[in-house]
Amino acid sequence: MERLPYIDEHAITVTATRDDTWSALLRVMCRDPLDPSTVPLGFVLDEARPSARFALKGRHPFAVYRLAFELESEPADHTRLRAVSWAAFPGVHGKAYRALVIGTGAHRVVVRSMLKHIAAQAYPRVVGEQEQAGETAADYADVFEVPILDDDVRTAEQMLRDALGDSPGAGGSGVLWIHRHILRFRLGPYSLPDHLIGWPIARSDPDELVLTTGGPLMRGELTLRRQDRRRATLTTRLHYRHKIAARTVWSMVGPLHRVVAPP
Numbered sequence: 001m002e003r004l005p006y007i008d009e010h011a012i013t014v015t016a017t018r019d020d021t022w023s024a025l026l027r028v029m030c031r032d033p034l035d036p037s038t039v040p041l042g043f044v045l046d047e048a049r050p051s052a053r054f055a056l057k058g059r060h061p062f063a064v065y066r067l068a069f070e071l072e073s074e075p076a077d078h079t080r081l082r083a084v085s086w087a088a089f090p091g092v093h094g095k096a097y098r099a100l101v102i103g104t105g106a107h108r109v110v111v112r113s114m115l116k117h118i119a120a121q122a123y124p125r126v127v128g129e130q131e132q133a134g135e136t137a138a139d140y141a142d143v144f145e146v147p148i149l150d151d152d153v154r155t156a157e158q159m160l161r162d163a164l165g166d167s168p169g170a171g172g173s174g175v176l177w178i179h180r181h182i183l184r185f186r187l188g189p190y191s192l193p194d195h196l197i198g199w200p201i202a203r204s205d206p207d208e209l210v211l212t213t214g215g216p217l218m219r220g221e222l223t224l225r226r227q228d229r230r231r232a233t234l235t236t237r238l239h240y241r242h243k244i245a246a247r248t249v250w251s252m253v254g255p256l257h258r259v260v261a262p263p
Contacts, residue, residue, distance in 0.1 A: 008108065
């Protein structure tokens with residue numbers, strides 16, 4: 001195997017076993033999830049060790065590259081999913097291409113988006129019915145991971161309150177307007193003690209906060225969960241009441257949500 005310079009590494013904790021995370025990985029990365037060789041255009045399969053490692057490689061006139069996904073078991077049947085990249089950019093044109101792909105941060109955005117998509121694919125299929133009291137799995141779900149300092153002992157609720165502040169601010173006001181008038185969620189006042197960003201608090205434990213609300217188009221659930229002393233995950237789940245209308249609206253709002261939500 002050609003030895004390539006290291007580029008970067010990104011990771012996310014998936015609320016699923018390694019086997020279920022592997023299945024979600026293949027659903028996202030392969031045209032046929034039953035055939036790991038059906039990888040995206042521009043790549044060929046380099047290695048596929050079920051529930052452990054999935055590596056791709058490729059080349060074009062400006063770059064030679066390799067991307068590997070590695071799965072490691074974590075407590076409570078969770079999985080640490082890492083994406084590691086290597087690449088070489090030969091010649092003058094290669095340097096320009098590197099500046100465009102790596103220097104602008106585009107590569108980082110794409111890889112993190114892949115990880116979040118895989119985590120979202122695994123999450124509702126594995127724990128959706130268990131954690132939603134028998135209801136059907138979400139029509140949309142995503143998972144964002146946020147770091148925690150070693151000495152941070154705040155509850156999940158206090159962490160989110162500190163992040164949001166006592167008043168929404170200009171950006172927060174825009175988000176509230178979209179939630180209320182575009183997504184048509186039923187929201188309370190921002191400052192109510194049993195609400196956060198207008199969403200009613202359904203459950204608040206030291207390690208987990210759950211906000212739920214609904215409307216004529218869809219029902220939503222936000223869950224902030226401390227995974228350990230180093231990281232927490234923020235999960236969004238949506239259940240569509242009117243499939244076509246809700247899917248159309250979310251196709252416009254979803255990209256903004258993924259920018260505003262914590263990276």
